[in-house]
Amino acid sequence: MIALQGVCKTFDGGASYAVRDVNLEIPAHTFVAVVGDSGSGKTTLLKTINRLIEPEAGEVCIDGEPVRSVPPHELRRRIGYVFQGVGLFPHLSIAENIGITPQLAGWPDDAIRARVEELIDLVCLPRAYLTRMPAELSGGQRQRVGIARALAARPAIVLMDEPFGALDPVTRDGLGGECRRLHEHMQLTTVMVTHDILEAVLLADRIVVMRRGRIVADGEPHELLAGHPDPAVSTLMDMPRRQAARVRSLLEERTAHE
Amino acid sequence: MSDPLHSALAVLPDYLSQHVLLSAAALALGVALSVPLLIAARHSARLRWPVLAVASLIQTVPSIALLALFYPLLLGLSRLTGRLFGVRFQALGFLPSLLALTLYSILPILRNGVTAVLNLDPAILQAAHGVGMTSRQRLLHVELPLAAPMLMAGVRTSAVWVIGTATLATPVGQTSLGNYIFTGLQLANWVWVLFGCGAAVALALVTDQLLALIEFGLARRRPRLAWLGLCLLVAGVAAAAAVPLAAGRRGGFVVGAKNFTEQYILAALISSRLRAEGHPVTERTGLGSTLAFQALAGNELSVYVDYTGTLWHDDLHHRSDPPRATMLSELRTQLRRRYGVVLLGPLGYQNAYVLAMRRPQAAALGIRTIGDLARFAPRLTLGGDLEFFARPVWHDLERRYALHFRALRQYEPAFMYHALLSGAVNVIAAFSSDGRIAEDHLVVLKDPLHVIPPYDAVILLSPHGAHDPALRRALEPLIDHIPISLMRHANFMVDRRHDKRTPRQAARWLAHAAHLR
Numbered sequence: 092m093i094a095l096q097g098v099c100k101t102f103d104g105g106a107s108y109a110v111r112d113v114n115l116e117i118p119a120h121t122f123v124a125v126v127g128d129s130g131s132g133k134t135t136l137l138k139t140i141n142r143l144i145e146p147e148a149g150e151v152c153i154d155g156e157p158v159r160s161v162p163p164h165e166l167r168r169r170i171g172y173v174f175q176g177v178g179l180f181p182h183l184s185i186a187e188n189i190g191i192t193p194q195l196a197g198w199p200d201d202a203i204r205a206r207v208e209e210l211i212d213l214v215c216l217p218r219a220y221l222t223r224m225p226a227e228l229s230g231g232q233r234q235r236v237g238i239a240r241a242l243a244a245r246p247a248i249v250l251m252d253e254p255f256g257a258l259d260p261v262t263r264d265g266l267g268g269e270c271r272r273l274h275e276h277m278q279l280t281t282v283m284v285t286h287d288i289l290e291a292v293l294l295a296d297r298i299v300v301m302r303r304g305r306i307v308a309d310g311e312p313h314e315l316l317a318g319h320p321d322p323a324v325s326t327l328m329d330m331p332r333r334q335a336a337r338v339r340s341l342l343e344e345r346t347a348h349e
Numbered sequence: 350m351s352d353p354l355h356s357a358l359a360v361l362p363d364y365l366s367q368h369v370l371l372s373a374a375a376l377a378l379g380v381a382l383s384v385p386l387l388i389a390a391r392h393s394a395r396l397r398w399p400v401l402a403v404a405s406l407i408q409t410v411p412s413i414a415l416l417a418l419f420y421p422l423l424l425g426l427s428r429l430t431g432r433l434f435g436v437r438f439q440a441l442g443f444l445p446s447l448l449a450l451t452l453y454s455i456l457p458i459l460r461n462g463v464t465a466v467l468n469l470d471p472a473i474l475q476a477a478h479g480v481g482m483t484s485r486q487r488l489l490h491v492e493l494p495l496a497a498p499m500l501m502a503g504v505r506t507s508a509v510w511v512i513g514t515a516t517l518a519t520p521v522g523q524t525s526l527g528n529y530i531f532t533g534l535q536l537a538n539w540v541w542v543l544f545g546c547g548a549a550v551a552l553a554l555v556t557d558q559l560l561a562l563i564e565f566g567l568a569r570r571r572p573r574l575a576w577l578g579l580c581l582l583v584a585g586v587a588a589a590a591a592v593p594l595a596a597g598r599r600g601g602f603v604v605g606a607k608n609f610t611e612q613y614i615l616a617a618l619i620s621s622r623l624r625a626e627g628h629p630v631t632e633r634t635g636l637g638s639t640l641a642f643q644a645l646a647g648n649e650l651s652v653y654v655d656y657t658g659t660l661w662h663d664d665l666h667h668r669s670d671p672p673r674a675t676m677l678s679e680l681r682t683q684l685r686r687r688y689g690v691v692l693l694g695p696l697g698y699q700n701a702y703v704l705a706m707r708r709p710q711a712a713a714l715g716i717r718t719i720g721d722l723a724r725f726a727p728r729l730t731l732g733g734d735l736e737f738f739a740r741p742v743w744h745d746l747e748r749r750y751a752l753h754f755r756a757l758r759q760y761e762p763a764f765m766y767h768a769l770l771s772g773a774v775n776v777i778a779a780f781s782s783d784g785r786i787a788e789d790h791l792v793v794l795k796d797p798l799h800v801i802p803p804y805d806a807v808i809l810l811s812p813h814g815a816h817d818p819a820l821r822r823a824l825e826p827l828i829d830h831i832p833i834s835l836m837r838h839a840n841f842m843v844d845r846r847h848d849k850r851t852p853r854q855a856a857r858w859l860a861h862a863a864h865l866r
Contacts, residue, residue, distance in 0.1 A: 141479070143479065163478070164481045164482060164483045168481030172476075172479040172480070174472060174476055176470075176472035177472075178470075178472040178473050178476025179476070180490075180491060181473070181495070191480050192481050195480070195481050195482060196481070240480065244481075
């Protein structure tokens with residue numbers, strides 16, 4: 092379980108807060124999507140979990156243990172992290188990229204090799220790609236490698252920061268589905284930051300909406316779709332519903348013609 | 350023309366190996382200094398700015414000045430450690446050259462490295478922390494490997510600079526490929542000058558290509574290529590290190606020479622006499638004038654020839670002008686008392702400064718003495734060697750004869766005569782033992798006020814050398830055995846434009862003509 096208590100983060104000495112007084116509990120094996128406009132603090136919130144950002148106030152605990160008490164690099168080896176910019180190391184092969192965290196953690200070479208092969212299969216890339224360099228892969232393939240890298244050291248938690256932001260819609264949809272599948276398969280606790288509300292609705296068990304550093308809504312997708320007292324949240328949730336309705340009516344028209 | 354080429358090839362192993370060792374040591378030290386600086390400064394703008402500013406500043410100091418400045422600095426330091434710990438080190442030669450070149454090598458490596466690290470993709474740096482790297486692991490696994498190609502490009506630039514600049518180590522007493530250039534320049538031996546340039550360029554190109562091989566191997570992840578390049582480089586340096594070992598030149602006498610023809614000939618003469626007695630000899634030629642004396646006083650040279658007037662005024666800083674015999678005997682006692690340097694004896698001729706003109710112009714103006722010259726001086730230009738105008742003798746001439754020239758110009762001695770013949774200057778401060786005075790039919794102006802001090806050539810022995818009976822035995826036959834006519838002719842053999850001889854050949858002729866035992 093991930094627990095955030097009264098977490099605050101400012102980048103300008105307190106003039107404004109990127110994250111303000113956030114309380115959030117994420118039970119194990121949950122897939123949580125954090126949504127909100129750019130600048131709403133969702134990425135900052137995500138990074139406080141693996142200490143890429145240290146909060147000014149409040150505490151983040153994983154399974155009851157404050158993350159502050161764990162050295163950052165050890166903490167991060169236990170938490171998978173998928174970046175928007177993918178962030179593959181351009182000078183390392185695909186196999187070396189996937190195996191980097193186990194290697195840092197001092198796994199034996201055989202174990203790393205076996206794990207890397209298992210993961211490339213899991214993210215549905217041919218094993219021949221293992222010897223290639225990141226520059227030889229397409230954007231979607233690179234992000235598959237990014238996901239495999241995040242999962243390599245068998246983390247219980249995976250953090251994803253707009254993982255599909257730079258991908259085309261088809262690749263996006265395919266990868267989103269696979270993330271969900273991997274989440275189930277490996278019994279992960281997943282926190283995904285996205286600005287795509289439809290993606291959040293389709294993938295997550297629970298959606299957290301942020302605005303100006305605070306959580307303004309928190310619930311299961313169907314609850315939020317049913318309506319919310321905050322007009323901004325209800326407008327936000329209205330969008331996938333309207334899109335779904337439009338698609339449905341298009342399909343029905345077509346059926347009627349036939 | 351095959352003779353200068355042959356003589357150049359004969360000393361190539363010595364010059365090249367010393368050049369390689371100096372450059373390699375400077376580059377290795379430069380890398381060893383700049384990489385930690387780069388690592389410390391990469392994430393700190395506060396440190397980066399001053400470090401780069403200082404490195405750039407060093408780069409703007411003319412290289413020859415940087416080399417020259419390290420000598421007095423090290424000499425002072427050596428005296429200090431000598432006084433404090435009883436340990437002294439060589440202030441001439443390898444050490445000042447190494448330090449200056451090392452400082453020179455830092456900027457390209459540092460600037461390229463900093464640029465490379467600052468241009469790394471921030472997403473990749475964050476990913477490095479995201480996958481659980483410590484700062485140290487991020488440096489070793491991500492930052493340095495990604496910066497390596499540009500860093501290597503910096504090392505390559507640096508290597509080429511160092512190899513080129515190392516040719517300037519010759520005047521501070523470090524043998525290098527620059528010896529070809531400086532000696533060739535003094536002796537108007539253009540084959541040597543070209544040979545030195547060519548050798549330095551070839552060395553720089555080969556080194557650059559081997560470094561490029563390492564860079565290629567690193568960038569394309571072909572470690573075997575990188576290792577091959579590194580092994581070849583190391584092999585080259587090892588071979589260079591083996592040359593002096595094979596020659597077994599450790600110990601023995603060090604014969605010095607300043608930077609003009611006569612000095613090269615006398616050094617060759619002294620060396621050949623010592624070698625004939627079975628002593629190992631190293632020659633350090635092309636030294637600056639006062640540098641040579643200080644090196645001798647510091648036991649870095651065993652022996653060289655200097656001139657009484659120079660020693661009296663420039664090294665002992667006397668303002669008086671005693672008669673010739675008094676100056677000689679006073680020098681004997683004062684040099685011994687103040688420096689432990691032994692004046693073994695005069696060679697038998699003088700190499701004084703003289704003012705000389707082309708015969709037709711002197712005749713046309715009716716100039717016979719320096720006194721006559723004073724009237725016409727405002728319309729004339731005077732040429733001197735690089736040291737002349739800073740010497741007391743020039744200030745005395747200027748004051749006593751009220752000389753006011755239109756302009757003063759400095760030349761390498763070899764070019765000064767050309768300048769006179771071409772009309773670029775009208776009067777030169779020549780040397781009385783110079784063969785070119787006769788060859789070029791120059792008029793030597795008389796000095797009726799006896800302003801120019803005597804310049805008897807004398808053999809000086811270092812404090813250590815003074816106690817060596819072998820050294821005395823080999824050199825005593827030279828005392829009072831070299832008349833001016835023979836010295837002038839020997840100089841002429843090397844300096845003349847046709848049928849040129851090497852200093853070694855001229856020395857052999859001189860030994861024979863002077864009936865030296």
